[in-house]
Amino acid sequence: MAQDMPVETKKRGWAGALLLVVLVLMGCSTSWRAYVLVTSLLGVPLNPGLPPESAVPIEQYFGASVPSWYPITVAIINVLLLIFIVAIWRWKKWGVFGLYGAWLVAVATQVLALGSSALLPALLRTLIPLALLGFLIQRTWHSFE
Numbered sequence: 001m002a003q004d005m006p007v008e009t010k011k012r013g014w015a016g017a018l019l020l021v022v023l024v025l026m027g028c029s030t031s032w033r034a035y036v037l038v039t040s041l042l043g044v045p046l047n048p049g050l051p052p053e054s055a056v057p058i059e060q061y062f063g064a065s066v067p068s069w070y071p072i073t074v075a076i077i078n079v080l081l082l083i084f085i086v087a088i089w090r091w092k093k094w095g096v097f098g099l100y101g102a103w104l105v106a107v108a109t110q111v112l113a114l115g116s117s118a119l120l121p122a123l124l125r126t127l128i129p130l131a132l133l134g135f136l137i138q139r140t141w142h143s144f145e
Contacts, residue, residue, distance in 0.1 A: 015139035020089065022132060027085045034078040041071050070113040077106045088137075093144045096137055103130060 036056070039045065045054045080102045087095025103126050110122045137144075 013139070015136050016143060019133075019136040019140055022129075022136065023085050023089050026129065027082060027089075030078050030081045030085065034075060034082075037071060037075055037078070041075075066113050070109070073109050073113075074106075077102055077109065081106075091144050096144065099133070100130065 040056050040060075043052070043055045043057075045052060045056075047054075081099065084095045084099040084102060088099060089095075107119075107122045107126050110118050
């Protein structure tokens with residue numbers, strides 16, 4: 001009969017708790033963006049109770065004319081972001097590396113699709129969460145597997 005080994009608990013402190021709150025907010029935001037994107041692609045209203053004419057066209061969602069490959073790429077990136085957020089939630093190091101990589105791919109994709117005028121807003125939307133996440137992860141890196 002196997003002996004019960006004591007489970008080692010890791011102290012993650014306030015940074016770990018704040019990291020989890022940030023991850024929940026990021027997951028909700030990413031899920032909402034994916035939902036809006038899919039409804040725009042399908043031409044369905046955001047609220048199922050509204051008439052079909054109230055659907056947001058894909059051009060209005062992005063604010064510009066976009067290449068046909070861009071919405072599908074954004075949807076794939078959003079799914080990957082959710083996977084990496086869940087991995088970080090489960091304290092996996094590969095989730096951190098994947099999240100940073102997916103964000104870099106997202107910025108590059110946005111610049112390719114929307115032009116250089118999208119670079120500054122994309123960087124600002126990406127660098128602020130990256131910096132916050134980097135600060136919190138640095139303080140809790142010992143807890144990751």
